[in-house]
Each structure stands twice: as C-alpha cells, then as structure tokens.
Amino acid sequence: MQEELFAPGHRGCAGCGAAIAARLILKGSGKDVIIVSPTGCLEVVSSPYPESAWKVPWIHSLFENAAAVASGVEVALKSLGRKDEAKVIAIGGDGATIDIGIGALSGMLERGHDVTYICYDNEAYMNTGIQRSSSTPYGASTTTSPAGKVSFGENRPKKNLPAIAAAHGIPYVATASIAYPKDVIKKVKKAISIEGPKYLQIHAPCCTGWGFDGSKTIEIGRLAVETGLFPIYESTEGKVTSVKKVKRKPVEEYLKAQRRFKHLFESEGGEGELKKIQDIADANAKQFGLDL
Amino acid sequence: MKLSIGAMAEPGSTRTNKTGSWRTFKPIINVEACIGCGTCSMFCPEGTICKVADKYAIDYDYCKGCGICAHECPVKAIEMVLEGE
Numbered sequence: 001m002q003e004e005l006f007a008p009g010h011r012g013c014a015g016c017g018a019a020i021a022a023r024l025i026l027k028g029s030g031k032d033v034i035i036v037s038p039t040g041c042l043e044v045v046s047s048p049y050p051e052s053a054w055k056v057p058w059i060h061s062l063f064e065n066a067a068a069v070a071s072g073v074e075v076a077l078k079s080l081g082r083k084d085e086a087k088v089i090a091i092g093g094d095g096a097t098i099d100i101g102i103g104a105l106s107g108m109l110e111r112g113h114d115v116t117y118i119c120y121d122n123e124a125y126m127n128t129g130i131q132r133s134s135s136t137p138y139g140a141s142t143t144t145s146p147a148g149k150v151s152f153g154e155n156r157p158k159k160n161l162p163a164i165a166a167a168h169g170i171p172y173v174a175t176a177s178i179a180y181p182k183d184v185i186k187k188v189k190k191a192i193s194i195e196g197p198k199y200l201q202i203h204a205p206c207c208t209g210w211g212f213d214g215s216k217t218i219e220i221g222r223l224a225v226e227t228g229l230f231p232i233y234e235s236t237e238g239k240v241t242s243v244k245k246v247k248r249k250p251v252e253e254y255l256k257a258q259r260r261f262k263h264l265f266e267s268e269g270g271e272g273e274l275k276k277i278q279d280i281a282d283a284n285a286k287q288f289g290l291d292l
Numbered sequence: 293m294k295l296s297i298g299a300m301a302e303p304g305s306t307r308t309n310k311t312g313s314w315r316t317f318k319p320i321i322n323v324e325a326c327i328g329c330g331t332c333s334m335f336c337p338e339g340t341i342c343k344v345a346d347k348y349a350i351d352y353d354y355c356k357g358c359g360i361c362a363h364e365c366p367v368k369a370i371e372m373v374l375e376g377e
Contacts, residue, residue, distance in 0.1 A: 004339045006339060006341055007303075007304035007305075007306050007307050007339075008306065008307065008311065008338040008340050008351070008353075008354035009306035009307045009308065009310065009311055009354060010306045010309075010311075011306075011309075011311075012337055013356075013358075014314060014315075014337075014356035014357060014358035015337060015356075015359070015360055016337045016356035016358075017337075019337035020335060020336075021335050023336075023337070023339050024334075046306070047301065048306070048309070049299070049301075050299070050301055051301055051302075051305040051306045051308060052301035052302065052303060052304070052305055052306065053306040054303060054304070054305065055304040056303070111325065112311075127331055157324075178335075181334045181335065189344070191334040204305075205325055213359075214358040214359065214360070215336075215359030215360050215362065215363040215372075216316040216360075216363060217337075217358075218335050218363070218364050219363065219364075220361055242370075
C-alpha cells in the first residue's frame, strides 16, 4: 500500500475538502517533491506550531509569493545540478492564487519555470472567516458580500483563472474536482511529467464556508460538475484538449444544498438570480461542449 | 519538540494530535457488506481508512466522524453511530 504522505492529526474541519485535495495531490506526485504553500486554510491546518502534517519537504511562503518561492526552489535545484531529485509543486488556495498571488503566478508562468502550480479552489477566504475572493461565484453570500435587503450576495462572476493561465501559452492547464479522485491523481501525474510551467485548479468544497454537512463534501463537489458550474477540462498551449462531459442537472440542485445560496430561494427576486446562474452554467456547457 | 532556526518541524508530526476526540458520530464498517472498493479510503480527509487484507479498517485515533465514508460508500456498508452508544 502507498504510504500516506499527508498525516492525520491536522486541524482541518471534519469533512474538509482542501485536506482531501492535499491527499490526492500527494497520491499523484509521490514523495519526490518539494511543496510550497502560501498562507491559507491548508497551510494553517497542516502546520500548527510546532507540528507538520507533511511528510515531504514543504515550505511556507507569504500570502502573495508562493509562485516566486517555487520559482526560486526550481532554479536552485537547477543550479545545484539536482533537478532530477524532486519536482516542485506550489499548492495555494483561491485567495492566495487568484487574488493576492496572481502577479507572482503570472511571472512564474511567463518565465517558464518547471513548476506545477495547483490551486485548491474553495471559493472564498475560509480560515479568516469566509470573506469573498475573486473566485467566489455569482450569488454566493459571504461575510464581505452578505445577502440581505439590498443584495443577493456576490455580484461579480467567478474569475476565470484557468483561462488567464492558458493565455500564457503554457504547456498544460487543467481543472479537476475532489469528487473525481482518480482524475485528480491522473492530472497531477501528467502535470509533473511535463517540462515547463503547469497550472491545475482543483475544486474543493468547504463545508464550513459554504454551509453544508461535512458528510456531503463529495456530493456537493460532484453537483458543481454535474450542473456545469465547474467545468472539468485540460488544455495544452491554450487549446482545450479534453472535457469531462456530463448529463447536466439544473443549477438549483447544487445551490439549494448550500447555506451561501439560501437567500436565492427565500428572497423576493431570487428567481431572476437563479436564472442568471443557470445562464452561467449554460454558457459553460456551450463553450466546452459539456452536454452528453 | 525542539525547533531549529527557520522553524523546521518533524515530518508528519501532527500525529501527536489525536483528532478522534472531535468525533460525535462514529463510522462502523460492516465487513460482511464491504466490497473492498476503497472509495471510503480515497475520500477520507484524514487518511485514516486503511486496507487490511481485502477489506478496510478505520483508525479511530484520528477519525473526526465527518461521515463522508458512510455517505459515499456505494454499498452502504458504513453506519454512523452516536459516540458512546
């Protein structure tokens, strides 16, 4: 049996999607890796002073510079002539990746470092108290985009970072979900085997932040994919090469299971908002040819 | 634990923190019904479900009782039981 490289005893909530993502990433990568983690939920729960859940070399950077630190680690290995000994992987949340670290990430992709950058996407700043990020989807209520009398929650669409990464013309960009673990493992294996910069975004539901029972983390992740709200695909040099097709379900099935979208079903005018979210899913289906 | 400059920690040392005490509901695997597919082990956020022979067993020292294993088991061979019952 494969050794568990992400040890138990970490402080993730019962049902933590990010912890599942970390386990799956390490199952795909094996032990010959150096992991860089920026600040975020995964960093906080996996490295409570003076402990560490990681059984591979791991370094914590600042919130904004995981991609820069990973670039430095890769260049250091190269100049020491030890590049064959380990692959460099950065694992950051959506806040660190899509908001705060996007400059450093773009630089890393543009300079062509041989690093796999993985974003576990739980769609808000979870460990600081569920503040919205640019990856928070349209209509979600967070503590900084609260739904109420004058608001239906987050009023901007989810930023499409895989498309931004692909626009750098890098050799591999992929999305995945923890609900499809073999797909995650396969994509991590593939990414680290390719020379050059790679970007992988893994959808990782958060029971605490999204408001659902911890036993349903995988079910919610599956619904995000089945409704077309989180399309799963791979792209090479900016061209989409594979898509996970689904028998699409209405977005309500995904939304009604979560507290962050509860207001859409209870407030006057919510129906119009649900229609807008269904339009987002329909547009994804059209763009990627998701429908079976 | 003694830490050196740069705050290095022992690999996997969160094991000193037994999160089994967090649990409210305890997953019990019915080994008769278990088909050994490994779905529970794959999805466990703690990595506490291990293959023993051709079946699976749970390390209750760390299981937080989230219930993903019971929810995802394709043959419903895992039951969540209130702790202490």
